[in-house]
Amino acid sequence: MKKLGFGMMRLPLLDVNDESSVDFESVNEMVDLFMDRGFNFFDTAYPYHMGNSEVAFRKAVSERYPRESYVIADKLPLFSINSEDQLEPIFNEQLERTGVDYFDYYLLHNVSGFSETGFLDVNSFGFANKMKAEGKIKHLGLSTHANAEYLENILNLHPEMEFVLLQINYLDWENEGVESRKCYEVARKYDLPILIMEPLKGGFLADIPDEAEKLMKDYNPDASVASWAMRFVNGLDGVCMVLSGASSLEQLQQNIDDYENFTPLNDDEYEIIEKAREIINSNITVECTKCKYCLEACPVSINIPKLFDLYNNDMIQNLDQWTAVGNAYVNYSKIPGAGLASDCIYCKDCIEECPQHINIPEVMKKVAERFERDIYGF
Ligand code: SF4
Ligand code: SF4
Known part of the structure; x- marks a missing residue:
C-alpha cells in the first residue's frame, strides 16, 4: 500500500464560513485523482465538517468504488462521549454515514486528558474491542495529542492497540507542548506502526517566512517548501501512513507529486530544516493547526x-x-x-x-x- 493517505479534515467548502458546506463535487474530483494515481487510504472522523466529512467519503468513495479497492479509517469521538449508551448509536451512525459495513482502521480519537470522561468513565476501549471481535473493525488503534508520558501509560494499559496516529512534523519535532519526537520514540519502543497527521502543521509549513523559504530555494529551487516537510516525515522509520489534509485538487496533486518524487533528506538538507525551524519559531506567534475543534x-x-x-x-x-x-x-x-x-x-x-x-x-x-x-x- 502506498503510504500517502487522504485526510478528509479540511475539505473544500462552498461557503468558507460554513464548515458543513463541503463541496462534494470537488471532493469527487480529488478522490478520482487520488485513486487514479494508485492511492486508496482515506481518513475521516465523526466531527470533521460537522459530520459531512463522513458523508463526503460515502458520496465520493463508497458509493463510487468497490469495497475492496479502498481503505477507510474512522474514529470514535471520545471527547463527545459521557455515557455508555452513546457508543453503539454513534458507531452505527458512522457506518451509515460512510456507507460501509466495517472499518479497516478504527481509532479512539484523541485519547488524552481532556477526553478522559469518554474512556475512563465509559468503557470505550471495551466497546471498540467488541466491534473488532464482531468484524466491524479490522485494525484498532488510537490517536492522541497528549504528551509522550501519557501515551506510554495508555499503551501500557491497552496492549491491544495495533497502531497509533501522531502529530509529527519538523516544526513540532522538539516542541515541548506537542513532543512529536518523544511520542514517536514511544511508538517505536512499543513496535507500533505509526500513522502521521499534520505533516504540514495545518498548511503552515507550506507557507513559511521568506527567510526560511529562501534557505530551501537557494539549495533546491525546484522543490516546493511543502515537499521538505513531507520528506521529513516520509523518511522516518516505522511510518506506515502520512495523512495529507489537502483542501484543493492542486494541493492534493502537489502532495502526490512530492510523494512520488521522494528522496531521503541528506545531511545538508537536515541542517537547512534545522535552521528553517529556528527562523519559523522566532516568527510564529500562535501554534494553531486549524483543526477547528474549538x-x-x-x-x-x-x-x-x-x-x-x-x-x-x-x-x-x-x-x-x-x-x-x-x-x-x-x-x-x-x-x-x-x-x-x-x-x-x-x-x-x-x-x-x-x-x-x-x-x-x-x-x-x-x-x-x-x-x-x-x-x-x-
Ligand atoms: S485554536 Fe482551535 S483550531 Fe487552533 S489548534 Fe486549537 S482547537 Fe485547533
Ligand atoms: S474564551 Fe473567548 S474565544 Fe474562547 S470560547 Fe470563550 S468567548 Fe470564545
Whole structure:
C-alpha cells in the first residue's frame, strides 16, 4: 500500500464560513485523482465538517468504488462521549454515514486528558474491542495529542492497540507542548506502526517566512517548501501512513507529486530544516493547526482558527502599516454573525478543546489589539 493517505479534515467548502458546506463535487474530483494515481487510504472522523466529512467519503468513495479497492479509517469521538449508551448509536451512525459495513482502521480519537470522561468513565476501549471481535473493525488503534508520558501509560494499559496516529512534523519535532519526537520514540519502543497527521502543521509549513523559504530555494529551487516537510516525515522509520489534509485538487496533486518524487533528506538538507525551524519559531506567534475543534465551544461565534491564521500571517510579514491581512480582518468583521476578537468574553470554554494547548482567550486579546486597535482603531 502506498503510504500517502487522504485526510478528509479540511475539505473544500462552498461557503468558507460554513464548515458543513463541503463541496462534494470537488471532493469527487480529488478522490478520482487520488485513486487514479494508485492511492486508496482515506481518513475521516465523526466531527470533521460537522459530520459531512463522513458523508463526503460515502458520496465520493463508497458509493463510487468497490469495497475492496479502498481503505477507510474512522474514529470514535471520545471527547463527545459521557455515557455508555452513546457508543453503539454513534458507531452505527458512522457506518451509515460512510456507507460501509466495517472499518479497516478504527481509532479512539484523541485519547488524552481532556477526553478522559469518554474512556475512563465509559468503557470505550471495551466497546471498540467488541466491534473488532464482531468484524466491524479490522485494525484498532488510537490517536492522541497528549504528551509522550501519557501515551506510554495508555499503551501500557491497552496492549491491544495495533497502531497509533501522531502529530509529527519538523516544526513540532522538539516542541515541548506537542513532543512529536518523544511520542514517536514511544511508538517505536512499543513496535507500533505509526500513522502521521499534520505533516504540514495545518498548511503552515507550506507557507513559511521568506527567510526560511529562501534557505530551501537557494539549495533546491525546484522543490516546493511543502515537499521538505513531507520528506521529513516520509523518511522516518516505522511510518506506515502520512495523512495529507489537502483542501484543493492542486494541493492534493502537489502532495502526490512530492510523494512520488521522494528522496531521503541528506545531511545538508537536515541542517537547512534545522535552521528553517529556528527562523519559523522566532516568527510564529500562535501554534494553531486549524483543526477547528474549538469552534463549537465559542458562545460568541469567533472563528478562532481563522483569526489566528490572520494574526500569524500578519506577524510573519511583520508589517506596520495597512496590510492585506488587516484587510482580510475587516472583511471577516463584516460577515453577519461573525464574532470579533474583542467579542471574547474569556469564558475559556475553548481551551480544553484545543489539542495544541493554546491559551486561546489570552491570544485573542492580542489579536484584538493588533487588528482592532493598532490598525483600525475600532
Ligand atoms: S474564551 Fe473567548 S474565544 Fe474562547 S470560547 Fe470563550 S468567548 Fe470564545
Ligand atoms: S485554536 Fe486549537 S482547537 Fe482551535 S483550531 Fe487552533 S489548534 Fe485547533
